[in-house]
Amino acid sequence: MSTTDTVIPAPGRGGPRRGKRGRAPWEEPGSLAGRLGKGGVIAVVLLLVIFPLYAILLTSLSDSRTVNAAGGLVLVPDGISFDAYRQIFSDTVVSRAIMVSTGVTLFGTLFSVALSVLGAYSLSRPGSFLHKPMLFSVLLMFVFFPGIIPTYLLVSSLGMKDTYLSLILPSAISAFNVVVLRAFFMNIPRELLDSARIDGAGEFRILWRIVLPLSKAVTAVVALFYAVGYWNAWFNAMLYIDDSAKWPLALILREYVVNAASLPAGTAGVAGYGHSVPPTLAIKMAIVMVAVLPALLIYPFVQRHFTKGVIIGAIKG
Known part of the structure; x- marks a missing residue:
C-alpha cells in the first residue's frame, strides 16, 4: 500500500468513518439537493426581508397619483418624487x-x-x-x-x-x-x-x-x-x-x-x-x-x- 492511500477504518473500530479523501462526514460537501434546499431557504428569507423595505422605499419616493392608483404601498415604480x-x-x-x-x-x-x-x-x-x-x-x-x-x-x-x-x-x-x-x-x-x-x-x-x-x-x-x-x-x-x-x-x-x-x-x-x-x-x-x-x-x-x-x-x- 502506498503512503498516499487513505485508510478508512470500519465503523466502531479506530474512530469515525472517513470519506474518500480522509475527511469526516461533516466536512464532506453536501449533496446537490441539500445545497439547492439551503439556497432556496436563504432566497425566501432574503425575499421576506428585502420586499418590505422595497415597498416602503418605493412608496416614499412616489407622488400622490401613483400612491392613489396603487391603493396603498407602491410595488411598481411610476416616476420618482422626493x-x-x-x-x-x-x-x-x-x-x-x-x-x-x-x-x-x-x-x-x-x-x-x-x-x-x-x-x-x-x-x-x-x-x-x-x-x-x-x-x-x-x-x-x-x-x-x-x-x-x-x-x-x-x-x-x-x-x-x-x-x-x-x-x-x-x-x-x-x-x-x-x-x-x-x-x-x-x-x-x-x-x-x-x-x-x-x-x-x-x-x-x-x-x-x-x-x-x-x-x-x-x-x-x-x-x-x-x-x-x-x-x-x-x-x-x-x-x-x-x-x-x-x-x-x-x-x-x-x-x-x-x-x-x-x-x-x-x-x-x-x-x-x-x-x-x-x-x-x-x-x-x-x-x-x-x-x-x-x-x-x-x-x-x-x-x-x-x-x-x-x-x-x-x-x-
Missing part, C-alpha cells in the same frame, strides 16, 4: 427629532459601553472588590426587573423628568451585554495580564492597552446593540419627556405612523418649492426609511464581528 422627504426635512419637528436621536444615541452608546466594559472587566477578575455580590446582582437582573412605576418615581425624584438624561440613564447598562463581555474577558490568558502587572501596569492601563485591543470584536457588537436600542427607543421618551421639542425620532415615528397623528406646523414648506403636497402614506414611509436607514448603513460594517465577538465569547464563557 416631495415626502422635502416635507419631513422642512418640518422643524422631524429635523429636531433626528438631532435628538443622534445625540442620545452617540452619548448614550459611549456611556453604556464604558460602564459595561468597566463592570465586565471587574467581574472577570476573581479577586476584585465585592466580586461575588456584584456578580450575583448582575445575574439577578436576568430574573427580576424593576417595574415601570418604581422606575418612574425614581427618575422623577432625581430631577431627570423632561431631560435628556431620562433617555439614557434608566437603560444605561444591560446585564446581557455585561455577561457577554465578562465571558470574553475571562478567555484572555491570565499570564498576559500578570506579565503586564509585573512590568508595573495598573488595572486601567491593562484594560486600555491590552484587554480592549484584544476585544475589539465583542466591543463593536455590544456597541451596536446599545446604539440600535437608543435609536429605536420611544417608551422612555413617552414616559419622561413632556416637551415635544425633546422627542426623539422613534417617538415621532410612533405618534405619526402608528397613531396616525398629523405633523405639527412646518409642513407648508414644500409649497415654496413649487411641488405638489405629497400623500400622507408617502410621508409615513419616508419617516420609516429615515428611522431605519442608520441601522442598515452601520450593520454591514459590524456584522462580520458577530460570530467572533459574541458567539465565541458566550460559548467559551
Whole structure:
C-alpha cells in the first residue's frame, strides 16, 4: 500500500468513518439537493426581508397619483418624487427629532459601553472588590426587573423628568451585554495580564492597552446593540419627556405612523418649492426609511464581528 492511500477504518473500530479523501462526514460537501434546499431557504428569507423595505422605499419616493392608483404601498415604480422627504426635512419637528436621536444615541452608546466594559472587566477578575455580590446582582437582573412605576418615581425624584438624561440613564447598562463581555474577558490568558502587572501596569492601563485591543470584536457588537436600542427607543421618551421639542425620532415615528397623528406646523414648506403636497402614506414611509436607514448603513460594517465577538465569547464563557 502506498503512503498516499487513505485508510478508512470500519465503523466502531479506530474512530469515525472517513470519506474518500480522509475527511469526516461533516466536512464532506453536501449533496446537490441539500445545497439547492439551503439556497432556496436563504432566497425566501432574503425575499421576506428585502420586499418590505422595497415597498416602503418605493412608496416614499412616489407622488400622490401613483400612491392613489396603487391603493396603498407602491410595488411598481411610476416616476420618482422626493416631495415626502422635502416635507419631513422642512418640518422643524422631524429635523429636531433626528438631532435628538443622534445625540442620545452617540452619548448614550459611549456611556453604556464604558460602564459595561468597566463592570465586565471587574467581574472577570476573581479577586476584585465585592466580586461575588456584584456578580450575583448582575445575574439577578436576568430574573427580576424593576417595574415601570418604581422606575418612574425614581427618575422623577432625581430631577431627570423632561431631560435628556431620562433617555439614557434608566437603560444605561444591560446585564446581557455585561455577561457577554465578562465571558470574553475571562478567555484572555491570565499570564498576559500578570506579565503586564509585573512590568508595573495598573488595572486601567491593562484594560486600555491590552484587554480592549484584544476585544475589539465583542466591543463593536455590544456597541451596536446599545446604539440600535437608543435609536429605536420611544417608551422612555413617552414616559419622561413632556416637551415635544425633546422627542426623539422613534417617538415621532410612533405618534405619526402608528397613531396616525398629523405633523405639527412646518409642513407648508414644500409649497415654496413649487411641488405638489405629497400623500400622507408617502410621508409615513419616508419617516420609516429615515428611522431605519442608520441601522442598515452601520450593520454591514459590524456584522462580520458577530460570530467572533459574541458567539465565541458566550460559548467559551
